[in-house]
Amino acid sequence: MEARLKVVYIVLEATFKYNYDTLPSQIVRWLFINSSKPVYVTIEWIKPEGTIVNISRLVLNQGEFYADLTKGSQDFVLEYTRYIATKLGITPEEELSNLAVLMGKEDPDIFSKDVKPSKGVYKIVVRAESSDPNADVDIKVNIYGTLYGLAGTDEYRRDLFIAVAWGAPIALSFGLLASVLTTLIQMFIAATSAWFGGVVDNIIQRLNEIFMILPFLPIVAMIALFYRLTIWSLLAVVVALGIWGSGMKTFRAMFLQIKEMPYIEAAKAYGAGDLRIIIRYMIPRVMPMIIPIIVISIPSYVFLEAALALLGLSDPTTITWGKTLEEAYAGAAMYRGYYHWILAPAAMLFLISIAFASIGYTLDRVFNPRLKEM
Amino acid sequence: MSEILKTEDLRLYYRTSLGTVKAVDGVSFSLRQGETLAIIGESGCGKSSLARALIRFLPRNVAEFSGSIFLDGVDVMKLSDADYDKRIRWKKISYVTQAAINSLNPVIKVVDHLIEPLVLHLNMSKKEAVEHAKDVIKKVGIAEEFLWRYPFELSGGMRQRVVIALSIISNPKIVILDEPTSALDVMTQANIINLLKELKQKLNLSYIFITHDIAISSELSDRIAVMYAGQIVEIGPAERMYTDPLHPYSKGLLNSVPRLREDKPVVFIPGTPPSLINPPKGCRFRPRCPFAKPICEKDPPVVRTSPENFVRCWLYGEK
Numbered sequence: 001m002e003a004r005l006k007v008v009y010i011v012l013e014a015t016f017k018y019n020y021d022t023l024p025s026q027i028v029r030w031l032f033i034n035s036s037k038p039v040y041v042t043i044e045w046i047k048p049e050g051t052i053v054n055i056s057r058l059v060l061n062q063g064e065f066y067a068d069l070t071k072g073s074q075d076f077v078l079e080y081t082r083y084i085a086t087k088l089g090i091t092p093e094e095e096l097s098n099l100a101v102l103m104g105k106e107d108p109d110i111f112s113k114d115v116k117p118s119k120g121v122y123k124i125v126v127r128a129e130s131s132d133p134n135a136d137v138d139i140k141v142n143i144y145g146t147l148y149g150l151a152g153t154d155e156y157r158r159d160l161f162i163a164v165a166w167g168a169p170i171a172l173s174f175g176l177l178a179s180v181l182t183t184l185i186q187m188f189i190a191a192t193s194a195w196f197g198g199v200v201d202n203i204i205q206r207l208n209e210i211f212m213i214l215p216f217l218p219i220v221a222m223i224a225l226f227y228r229l230t231i232w233s234l235l236a237v238v239v240a241l242g243i244w245g246s247g248m249k250t251f252r253a254m255f256l257q258i259k260e261m262p263y264i265e266a267a268k269a270y271g272a273g274d275l276r277i278i279i280r281y282m283i284p285r286v287m288p289m290i291i292p293i294i295v296i297s298i299p300s301y302v303f304l305e306a307a308l309a310l311l312g313l314s315d316p317t318t319i320t321w322g323k324t325l326e327e328a329y330a331g332a333a334m335y336r337g338y339y340h341w342i343l344a345p346a347a348m349l350f351l352i353s354i355a356f357a358s359i360g361y362t363l364d365r366v367f368n369p370r371l372k373e374m
Numbered sequence: 375m376s377e378i379l380k381t382e383d384l385r386l387y388y389r390t391s392l393g394t395v396k397a398v399d400g401v402s403f404s405l406r407q408g409e410t411l412a413i414i415g416e417s418g419c420g421k422s423s424l425a426r427a428l429i430r431f432l433p434r435n436v437a438e439f440s441g442s443i444f445l446d447g448v449d450v451m452k453l454s455d456a457d458y459d460k461r462i463r464w465k466k467i468s469y470v471t472q473a474a475i476n477s478l479n480p481v482i483k484v485v486d487h488l489i490e491p492l493v494l495h496l497n498m499s500k501k502e503a504v505e506h507a508k509d510v511i512k513k514v515g516i517a518e519e520f521l522w523r524y525p526f527e528l529s530g531g532m533r534q535r536v537v538i539a540l541s542i543i544s545n546p547k548i549v550i551l552d553e554p555t556s557a558l559d560v561m562t563q564a565n566i567i568n569l570l571k572e573l574k575q576k577l578n579l580s581y582i583f584i585t586h587d588i589a590i591s592s593e594l595s596d597r598i599a600v601m602y603a604g605q606i607v608e609i610g611p612a613e614r615m616y617t618d619p620l621h622p623y624s625k626g627l628l629n630s631v632p633r634l635r636e637d638k639p640v641v642f643i644p645g646t647p648p649s650l651i652n653p654p655k656g657c658r659f660r661p662r663c664p665f666a667k668p669i670c671e672k673d674p675p676v677v678r679t680s681p682e683n684f685v686r687c688w689l690y691g692e693k
Contacts, residue, residue: 266477269431269469270491270540271459284481 010137012126018048018143023099023117026144031058031065035135041128043139045076048120049106053080070098077101084110152340155331160324160344167321167345170231171302171352174320178235178301182242183294187286189243190251191278194259205252211244217311224313231305231315238304251286258285288367296360299353306349321345378547378580379405379428379467384441386420386427393651394437397423399604401441405548410574410581412595412612414588414627416647420604421584422472425550428582429469430458446547464491468546470554474537478525484511484536485521491544507543513576514539514569531562535569542573550582555590567593588631592616597682600624603648603658610683620685623659657688665689 033039043056053076055069073095080101085092092111096104104110105118128137144157151160193204223229223237258264259282267281302321308314309322310329324345328334333341386398397420405411413421426432430450432439443450445466453461468491471477478487488510489503498506508518514535525533534554541549551570555563567590573579585591591598591612598615600608600623608621619625626643645662648654654661656671663670669688677690 262471262473262476263479266471266474266537266540267479267490269429269471271463271494272490276494280482281479285479287481 005131006133008130008133008135010126010128010130010135012128012137012139013123014139014141015121015123016143017121018103018117019119020117020145022146023103023115024143025146026142027069027099027102028142028144029067029069030140031060031067032138032140033060033063033065033135034137035062035130035132037130037132037135039128039130039132039135039137041126041137044125044127045102046123046125047102047106048118048122051080051083051106053101055102069102072098074098151344152338154324154327154341155336155338160341163319163324164321164344164348166319167324168348170318170320171305171348172298174231174235174305175298175300175302175352175356178238178242178304179294179298181235181239182301183247183290183297185239186243186247187251187283187290188278190248191255191282193248194252194255195274195278195282201252205249208244208248211241212246214241216241220308221311221313224308229313229315231318231320234305234308234314238301242301254286254289255282258282261285291367292360292364295356295363298356299349302352303349306345321348376407377404378407378446379582380444381428382442384424384427384443385438386423386432386436387438388423388433389435389437390651395650396604396653397650398427399650399653401601401604401606403599403606403609405580405582407547408574408578408580409597410583410595412583412585412591412598413601413606414585414591414598415601416627417586418647418650419601420650421586421601422552423604424601425469425552425582425584429463429467429550430455431469459495464495464544464546466546467548467550468541468544469550470537470541470552472552473557474552474554475530475533475557477537478533480524480526482524483521484523484525484528487525487536488521488540488543491540496544507539510539510543511536513542513573530558531565534558534562534566538566538569538573542577542579545577546579548580548582550584552584553586554583555585555587563590570594588628600627603653604650605658605686606684607659607687608683608685610685614683620679620683620690621659621687622663622665622689626662657686 029043031041033041038059038061041056041058041060042054045053045055047053055074055076056067058065077095077098081092081096084096084106087106088108090108090111096110097115100110100115103117105116107116109116124139124141126137126139128135147153148157149159149161151164153159154163189204193201219241220237227233229237264277264281267277272281305314305320306322306325309320310326312326314320314322316323322345325342328338328341328345331338331341333339381404382402384398384401385396388395388397399420401424403411413424415421427439428443441451445462448462450458450462478484485504485507488507489498489500492498492503492506493500507521511518511521516532516535516539520528520532525536528536538554554570555566558566570581571594574581581594583591583595595612597609598612599606600621602623608615608619608624610620615624616628619628623643626641629641630643632640643662648658648661657663657666657674660666660670667688674686674688675691676684676686678684679690
């Protein structure tokens with residue numbers, strides 16, 4: 001019997017064009033090996049000038065292998081530094097950076113601080129060799145630029161525009177729901193308090209005064225500490241704590257006046273019940289005054305969510321503008337000069353408050369025509 | 375004519391911080407089918423409280439509510455509030471409140487006011503109720519399109535008509551009108567009075583007409599009851615009452631109406647109406663009465679001077 005060794009050779013080739021004026025920020029590669037026997041892999045990086053850089057010589061088993069070509073000291077760096085020093089006739093003071101090796105234009109500038117990228121077509125050649133006849137090899141190379149998108153990226157290269165856009169419906173629905181729910185519930189409780197008077201009024205008002213004294217932020221912090229808050233349970237907490245306060249007193253004062261109106265008397269005479277009077281007669285009466293207030297107070301709830309997120313009290317799994325700001329803060333964006341990381345969500349918060357303030361004041365003029373005379 | 379409403383010894387007292395206010399204190403009267411009974415008296419004599427007792431529209435501080443009310447054969451006082459709402463309110467008796475012109479909610483449409491009693495008491499669907507409201511609004515002389523207007527878009531007279539439409543929407547037998555023409559100008563008053571007359575004939579209504587405007591009551595009423603300090607002091611047919619009032623208070627009240635083209639000073643009754651918390655013993659009019667006698671310190675009898683006339687006074691009790 002003759003033992004025959006079967007060997008498989010695989011050659012992969014890929015090219016890409018690089019025409020940018022600056023170097024990329026990072027180059028990473030993944031190797032995907034599917035083989036029952038070890039695989040010998042070499043990767044050649046061919047620059048537009050034709051220089052071949054052997055970036056990897058590896059023996060790998062089945063699996064997925066990641067390497068950051070721009071980090072750590074790699075064999076090819078020293079090799080290439082020697083080569084280029086000889087070619088250009090320069091004695092280098094130190095080793096080149098990995099990026100300069102892979103992308104740098106081969107002129108004396110390569111040893112200076114501002115390395116120019118070598119423009120043109122790059123080629124990557126992967127050669128693999130295995131004794132498993134069914135072996136398969138694949139490679140993926142990512143070349144990351146410096147900045148991307150309308151709003152830029154954060155330190156993890158995530159597009160900030162996505163964060164800002166994703167946060168918009170959440171901010172809007174949070175603000176709108178918080179504002180509408182708070183005002184409506186507040187109004188209903190105030191109307192009940194004013195309508196029934198006596199003991200009911202006393203209980204509600206004393207309870208209100210207790211809640212007025214309790215500080216809002218520490219309570220939210222406490223709840224966030226003990227329970228895992230999602231954005232919607234945070235909404236519930238904000239509404240539950242937000243309905244109390246001076247607003248309730250103002251509404252109650254309005255309803256005490258409305259309660260004595262002749263049409264309420266008439267409704268009682270034809271037999272409308274308590275709940276019906278509150279919902280159909282008292283609450284609609286104050287609606288024209290309330291709608292502008294609801295609209296104007298929407299941004300304050302968006303700001304509140306942002307403030308809570310900045311303190312780390314919001315839902316950690318939901319992308320909101322506040323969350324983005326918190327990450328910018330945690331990532332020391334100001335110190336590192338990533339101003340766009342802060343400006344993008346901050347600009348949205350700014351815009352939303354101007355937008356709703358304008359709508360609110362316009363509605364106020366529509367619902368209260370007397371303001372036009374002033 | 376059959377009696378449709380009869381009250382006996384009706385009392386409605388209120389509790390206040392100063393004591394018990396006897397707003398309605400032993401009122402008995404009856405109302406016939408198709409008749410208009412005017413209840414006249416000064417402000418604060420208990421007219422409106424009487425109306426509230428009849429429609430069972432009581433404030434929270436009621437101290438006593440007793441006596442009997444027979445409405446169309448039903449002993450109303452024995453009904454619970456829920457039964458009253460179900461069987462009597464707006465089905466048999468309805469009410470036009472004081473300051474009716476303001477008794478429409480400015481933020482809901484006319485139609486929503488009109489269908490409210492139908493939905494509440496007659497279990498009509500909203501659609502049926504709207505159809506019914508269209509019929510009724512025509513009866514009070516307002517075009518159908520005004521159903522979809524807001525009350526503030528209507529004139530005072532129209533608003534008053536809407537309130538009247540609201541009171542007749544469920545075909546009641548009795549309508550209590552609590553000063554329905556106050557705050558209207560005279561032309562509108564005349565229109566409303568004509569409308570009320572017309573509706574009464576068409577729908578065979580009975581009115582209890584509460585007013586302090588004696589001129590208006592003379593135009594509309596068949597009989598008149600004069601109230602003083604929570605009690606009815608005199609009841610009689612309208613024609614006789616204006617020409618020949620029996621009770622000294624009725625005389626004073628009618629004399630106080632200014633007359634045109636008569637060069638005589640307007641007479642008023644000296645003194646003020648008594649406190650309802652602590653009314654005078656015996657005849658309540660005694661302190662102001664020009665005919666007061668020692669016997670007036672005892673409770674005066676109710677005297678029937680003719681089949682139709684009742685008066686609560688010692689002047690007639692001696693006979």
